[in-house]
Amino acid sequence: MKLLTAAQIREADAFTVQEQNISSLDLMERAAKAFTGWFENKFQPSEEAFIFCGPGNNGGDGLAVARLLHERKYKVQVFIVGDTAKASEDFKANMERLPDEVQPQKIEEEKDIPELPLIACVIDALFGTGLSRPLTGLYEELVEQLNSSGACITSIDMPSGLYTDSQTPEGSTIIQADNTVSFQLPKQAFFLPQHEEYVGEWHVVPIGLSEQFISGVDTDMFFTTRRDVQHLLKRRRKFSHKGNYGHALMLCGGYGKMGAAVLAARACLRSGVGLLTIQVPSAGYTVLQTAVPEAMTLTDPNRKHLSDLPEDIDKYDVIGMGPGIGTAPPTKTAIGQLLATSSHPLVIDADAINIIASSDRLKEQLPKNKVIFTPHPKEFERLVGKAKNDYERLQRLREFCQEHQCCVTLKGSHTAVGTPSGKVYFNTTGNSGMATGGTGDVLTGIITALVGQQYDLEEACILGVYVHGLAGDLALRTVGEIGMTASDLIDHLPKAFMCLQQPMS
Numbered sequence: 048m049k050l051l052t053a054a055q056i057r058e059a060d061a062f063t064v065q066e067q068n069i070s071s072l073d074l075m076e077r078a079a080k081a082f083t084g085w086f087e088n089k090f091q092p093s094e095e096a097f098i099f100c101g102p103g104n105n106g107g108d109g110l111a112v113a114r115l116l117h118e119r120k121y122k123v124q125v126f127i128v129g130d131t132a133k134a135s136e137d138f139k140a141n142m143e144r145l146p147d148e149v150q151p152q153k154i155e156e157e158k159d160i161p162e163l164p165l166i167a168c169v170i171d172a173l174f175g176t177g178l179s180r181p182l183t184g185l186y187e188e189l190v191e192q193l194n195s196s197g198a199c200i201t202s203i204d205m206p207s208g209l210y211t212d213s214q215t216p217e218g219s220t221i222i223q224a225d226n227t228v229s230f231q232l233p234k235q236a237f238f239l240p241q242h243e244e245y246v247g248e249w250h251v252v253p254i255g256l257s258e259q260f261i262s263g264v265d266t267d268m269f270f271t272t273r274r275d276v277q278h279l280l281k282r283r284r285k286f287s288h289k290g291n292y293g294h295a296l297m298l299c300g301g302y303g304k305m306g307a308a309v310l311a312a313r314a315c316l317r318s319g320v321g322l323l324t325i326q327v328p329s330a331g332y333t334v335l336q337t338a339v340p341e342a343m344t345l346t347d348p349n350r351k352h353l354s355d356l357p358e359d360i361d362k363y364d365v366i367g368m369g370p371g372i373g374t375a376p377p378t379k380t381a382i383g384q385l386l387a388t389s390s391h392p393l394v395i396d397a398d399a400i401n402i403i404a405s406s407d408r409l410k411e412q413l414p415k416n417k418v419i420f421t422p423h424p425k426e427f428e429r430l431v432g433k434a435k436n437d438y439e440r441l442q443r444l445r446e447f448c449q450e451h452q453c454c455v456t457l458k459g460s461h462t463a464v465g466t467p468s469g470k471v472y473f474n475t476t477g478n479s480g481m482a483t484g485g486t487g488d489v490l491t492g493i494i495t496a497l498v499g500q501q502y503d504l505e506e507a508c509i510l511g512v513y514v515h516g517l518a519g520d521l522a523l524r525t526v527g528e529i530g531m532t533a534s535d536l537i538d539h540l541p542k543a544f545m546c547l548q549q550p551m552s
């Protein structure tokens with residue numbers, strides 16, 4: 048699904064109003080109803096809602112929500128900040144529509160900011176996607192007071208003060224929402240770790256924006272939903288055999304880190320690969336043969352670390368490498384040799400990334416349109432350098448992918464998949480139970496298996512990252528966040544693939 052910029056959202060509004068022959072006030076009413084529906088599911092009418100409205104359409108939404116909640120027997124108090132004479136037309140129309148019982152109070156100076164009860168329910172309707180500069184003056188003061196009040200804050204569309212699709216200037220005051228309820232589509236800002244404390248949990252409510260506009264609009268930012276990945280899944284043919292699903296080679300493991308090889312290998316096998324050969328340092332032979340009997344095990348001449356490549360390397364369809372391998376000089380040489388000679392698609396993780404990151408020569412040798420990197424943020428930083436903020440990091444992601452014509456899965460809560468054409472796909476599955484050692488090795492195994500099955504690199508990343516997170520979400524139901532391990536993800540991979548095979552209702 049596409050992520051739109053604030054400017055594109057404005058265009059979508061205008062297009063929708065034309066196409067559906069409705070007024071912008073009708074669209075605001077839809078938005079307010081959609082928000083109110085979400086709110087009713089979350090909060091009881093016994094909770095008094097304190098609604099803070101700015102002078103634009105976000106404030107207009109706040110006023111409409113106040114009316115709708117009042118009709119549904121919620122107690123509401125409305126506060127208006129800003130010059131209402133200059134307010135948007137739809138704001139003014141919603142002021143007119145307020146019932147007598149809901150009379151807004153104006154906040155014109157600091158002393159007008161209300162003292163909130165200890166556990167207050169606040170609706171933030173100060174600014175949405177129209178925010179064009181940092182909050183100052185009374186807005187800033189109000190937001191600071193709301194943030195320190197301990198209130199449970201729900202933001203309409205955007206946390207006020209946060210820019211929708213670009214870096215908010217450093218030091219700006221921004222609402223720290225517990226929940227953000229956004230219209231039609233999530234906003235780019237929601238996917239960046241630096242915004243966690245502002246956005247809180249985000250939710251999307253549909254408001255019937257024009258499908259035609261959204262499908263035609265040009266963007267290079269996407270978020271991945273089940274609908275997007277489900278059609279990617281390849282069917283297994285009745286008369287197929289193991290030779291049809293790829294032979295993967297994995298170069299993983301080191302002394303004390305054979306577990307990484309086991310996890311990657313198991314995940315690879317649980318992701319549909321036809322055959323798996325894994326090469327480990329010789330100390331790992333018994334471990335691998337015992338823990339992963341389905342895989343064929345080759346041993347490196349070195350006992351403790353990777354130092355050599357298999358002889359008949361050409362026969363494999365994909366090579367996955369990195370988990371647990373370390374950065375010993377012979378390992379660096381072997382990786383260099385592989386890059387120089389191999390024509391395989393390569394899935395490069397962990398220390399294999401670190402080895403390449405440390406050498407400009409190796410970076411130059413990267414074959415085009417053959418490589419997937421799966422770094423966590425630290426490994427990514429080693430590869431491309433330090434970024435000042437998450438937007439700069441995303442920019443580096445695109446540039447790196449374009450320069451090297453490769454795919455990168457920049458891992459995190461919303462893993463960002465960068466593609467050779469400079470597109471970015473944010474993942475929407477997964478949970479913080481997955482923040483534990485070895486879950487990245489599992490992802491390497493999954494993506495390696497998918498590339499082995501002839502998914503193209505971009506599809507393998509998008510699908511692999513999605514199914515990895517889905518396995519985590521399924522594991523969450525049985526083991527919870529705290530007790531979750533990487534092995535739990537592997538155990539839930541079959542179910543995750545099965546979920547994707549079921550038609551959506």
Ligand SMILES: NC(=O)C1=CN([C@@H]2O[C@H](COP(=O)(O)OP(=O)(O)OC[C@H]3O[C@@H](n4cnc5c(N)ncnc54)[C@H](O)[C@@H]3O)[C@@H](O)[C@H]2O)[C@@H](O)CC1
Nearest residue numbers: 075078103104105174175176177178179180181182204230
């Ligand atoms: N399709 C949608 O997403 C819909 C959006 N609607 C609402 O409309 C909002 C966007 O409304 P607007 O474009 O009117 O924008 P906002 O309500 O976000 O605010 C813009 C107004 O505030 C001013 N302003 C911007 N930054 C300021 C600052 N730092 N200090 C003081 N004033 C500032 C602007 O000059 C403008 O007058 C959305 O976020 C959403 O809540 C709905 O009403 C209808 C449908």
Ligand SMILES: Nc1ncnc2c1ncn2[C@@H]1O[C@H](COP(=O)(O)OP(=O)(O)O)[C@@H](O)[C@H]1O
Nearest residue numbers: 423458459460477478479482484485486487488
């Ligand atoms: N808070 C989180 N929410 C969702 N997914 C997460 C979270 N934390 C980590 N993950 C996922 O877990 C994996 C961790 O990978 P990585 O850091 O490489 O671990 P390791 O090297 O120990 O295997 C990544 O796929 C990442 O997206």
Ligand SMILES: [K+]
Nearest residue numbers: 171174203205
């Ligand atoms: K808001």
